[in-house]
Amino acid sequence: NKANNDQKEEGINIYSPTYPEQSLTYKITKSNLKIIVNVMFKGLRNIHKLLIDQPYQNKMSYFGKIVEGTEYKNLYNHYVVVSCITTTQISQENFCSFIESQLDKELVNQLENFEEVDYCHIGLKTEKCGIKIDERKHFCTSWLLGIKFIQQISYELSTKFNDKFEKIKETLINKFVLKNLGQRIDAESEVKILMCKGGDIKVRAAVIKIRPICS
Numbered sequence: 762n763k764a765n766n767d768q769k770e771e772g773i774n775i776y777s778p779t780y781p782e783q784s785l786t787y788k789i790t791k792s793n794l795k796i797i798v799n800v801m802f803k804g805l806r807n808i809h810k811l812l813i814d815q816p817y818q819n820k821m822s823y824f825g826k827i828v829e830g831t832e833y834k835n836l837y838n839h840y841v842v843v844s845c846i847t848t849t850q851i852s853q854e855n856f857c858s859f860i861e862s863q864l865d866k867e868l869v870n871q872l873e874n875f876e877e878v879d880y881c882h883i884g885l886k887t888e889k890c891g892i893k894i895d896e897r898k899h900f901c902t903s904w905l906l907g908i909k910f911i912q913q914i915s916y917e918l919s920t921k922f923n924d925k926f927e928k929i930k931e932t933l934i935n936k937f938v939l940k941n942l943g944q945r946i947d948a949e950s951e952v953k954i955l956m957c958k959g960g961d962i963k964v965r966a967a968v969i970k971i972r973p974i975c976s
Contacts, residue, residue, distance in 0.1 A: 791873055792880035836884070837907035839914065841926075842955040843868065844890050844903040853900045856950045859937050861886075864904060867929050872908065875925075877918055879909040892953060919956065926954040 843864065845857035864883060872881050883906045890901035930952050 792869060792882050795880040796882060837909060839908045839910060840957050841868070841872075841881075841906040841908060842903055842953075842957060843906065844892065844901055844953040844955070845950075846890065846894060846899050846901045846953065847950045848899055850900055852950050853902060855941075856937060857902045859940065860933055860952060861902070861904070863933055863936065864906075867932055868906065871925060871929055872906075875922075877911055879911050881906055881908040892955075922956055926956070930954060 843860070845853070845860045847853050847856055869881060869883065872878050883904050885905035887903050887905070888901065890903055894901055933952060
């Protein structure tokens, strides 16, 4: 089947520790693979520094820093914030759950196709919104996606990414509408995608609203 064929093309086999044993390769993206390898090498370097380079009296404090790790929001210089905003809790469960299920396929995979992107992955989900909203009238779920670029971001590259975000949002909206033909759709539901630097989530925003074509 297609999953097995894709698995062979990736050239990596990962098996679950459960019984019956099964391959998990189809769940590993190119970005996941790079991140796993990078973290393993970083861990080896830290262990080497702990055993060889660090003075004995500082070993325990250094080891504590390694174990503590780094917060996801501090790992990357650039992030994409995806915010799903609705006016009802039901729409949050229906619309935003659908958006979440499509993020890896429509956002991560699309970004991986850019030659300027080394790797990217979604590492944080929160009910806090990337923009100001009236919390008395709206519900919001946001996802934070970190991006490792191969080169500095230019104006041309930024414009290209914004164009891609518009197409991704249109695809997400169209998929949701087609999936729910004949059902009532919250006309005020919307998706916002922001491209930002670390620590700043208000650099750019674009909005696409669902039009009330179904009732």
